[in-house]
Every structure is written in C-alpha cells, then in structure tokens.
Amino acid sequence: MEKLNNCVGRSRSDINSLIVFLPPDMRTHSMRVGFVANEMAQLCKDKKRCFDCDDSQIIMKAMLDGGQYHDIGKLLLPDELVAKLTVLTDTENSMLAQHPAKTSEMLAEYFAGNKKSFDESYRNMVMDMGRFHHERADGNGYPYGLFKSEIPFSARLCSVADMFDNLVIIEKLSYDEAKKEILSQSGKAFSREELDLFTSAFENIVWLYTHKTGRTGRRTEARSNIARRAGGL
Numbered sequence: 001m002e003k004l005n006n007c008v009g010r011s012r013s014d015i016n017s018l019i020v021f022l023p024p025d026m027r028t029h030s031m032r033v034g035f036v037a038n039e040m041a042q043l044c045k046d047k048k049r050c051f052d053c054d055d056s057q058i059i060m061k062a063m064l065d066g067g068q069y070h071d072i073g074k075l076l077l078p079d080e081l082v083a084k085l086t087v088l089t090d091t092e093n094s095m096l097a098q099h100p101a102k103t104s105e106m107l108a109e110y111f112a113g114n115k116k117s118f119d120e121s122y123r124n125m126v127m128d129m130g131r132f133h134h135e136r137a138d139g140n141g142y143p144y145g146l147f148k149s150e151i152p153f154s155a156r157l158c159s160v161a162d163m164f165d166n167l168v169i170i171e172k173l174s175y176d177e178a179k180k181e182i183l184s185q186s187g188k189a190f191s192r193e194e195l196d197l198f199t200s201a202f203e204n205i206v207w208l209y210t211h212k213t214g215r216t217g218r219r220t221e222a223r224s225n226i227a228r229r230a231g232g233l
C-alpha cells in the first residue's frame, strides 16, 4: 500500500520518475514498444485520418512516450503478481486485466496535475495507448471489447508492437516467425491497416532489434530533438 501511495503521489508531479520503479525487463520492453510503434507511425500516409492529428512531430513523440507508459499501471498491482511466471489463476488474471485502466488513471492524474501544457492530440494518443492496448479487432480484447476502428489507431500500433516484442523477447521466436504470427492475426487481434504498416516497417524494426545499442542512441538523440522542437509537450 505504501508503494501504491508513493506511486500515485509521484505521478502527480512527474510520471517519468515512475519508470524507474518498473522491473528492468519491463522498462526495456516499454521502450522497445515505443520505438516499434514509432517506426510504424512514420510510414502512415494519412496521419490526419488515422491519428486525428497531422503534426508528425507530435505523433512521433506520442508513440515513444505512449509506448514507455503503456504498462505503467502494473506498478499499482502486487509485485508478486506482475513477476509471476507460472500460469495465473482466474482471480490473478482479472487483477492483471486492470492494468490498462490503472495506466490511464495514472496518466490522467499526471496530465491534470502537471503545470506544463500538453497538446491535446498528444495527450489523447498517449492515454489511448495505455487504455486500449489490449483491445482486439475481433472484439475479444479487454477491458472494453471494442471492435476494429472503435479502437484508436495509436492503441492498435501499440498492440502490434507489444505482441511483436513479447513474441521475440519472451517467446524467443525468430523475427520472421514473429512476423508470420502477427500477420496470422489479421481480422483477429489486428486489422489490415496496422498490419500493412507493420509489414512496411518490418525491416526497420528488425534493424532496431539487431542494432539495439546504436539504434537506441540514435533514437534517444532523435527523441530529444523532437521534444525540443515540439516545445510545450
């Protein structure tokens, strides 16, 4: 309970300070999810329609930050549950399923309590990535059971990136096997639009995973440039 109170208190001032409380593997997972979502978003040709925003810099920053924060609600769940590697009981599964809602609560608190003014589109994309990244195109996701285009596009990219990272890092599939698995989810977990972007970005994504150090450095630099240019974000 003390940890939870600390977390909620901190989120009012600076959510970035919470990232250090995530276990290291979850932190690196979250960072990669942001990078992969960002790679896909860069190739989107109709940003206005897909993201309801046509400012590329804002979209790119939202993808990176939304990826970083998407699982942060797990901080409000018991450590033993989040770290558990064996099969979860029904009760544990339903507790874990609360993390998207908890992420969005923490983000809402952060945005409301932070003096810095946030661009509205940026805020919506980041919140949507946290809140809806476990929805599925076929309506069998959670927590809302949304269908296809009911799921915000930023969350759909986050969801593809999340699954790809889990397949490669946790399931230890090769990049091609992971790609095949993701594409087999057409009409199930994912819709055609995000899968087309994933296919187009696939080589860049593999490059990102295989050149992690150099790529991370370049992206960190790119990220701070974006942040500088975007000003009020």
Ligand SMILES: [Fe+2]
Pocket (backbone or CB within 6 Å): 070, 071, 099, 133, 134
């Ligand atoms: Fe998640």
Ligand SMILES: [Fe+2]
Pocket (backbone or CB within 6 Å): 029, 033, 070, 071, 162
């Ligand atoms: Fe995740």
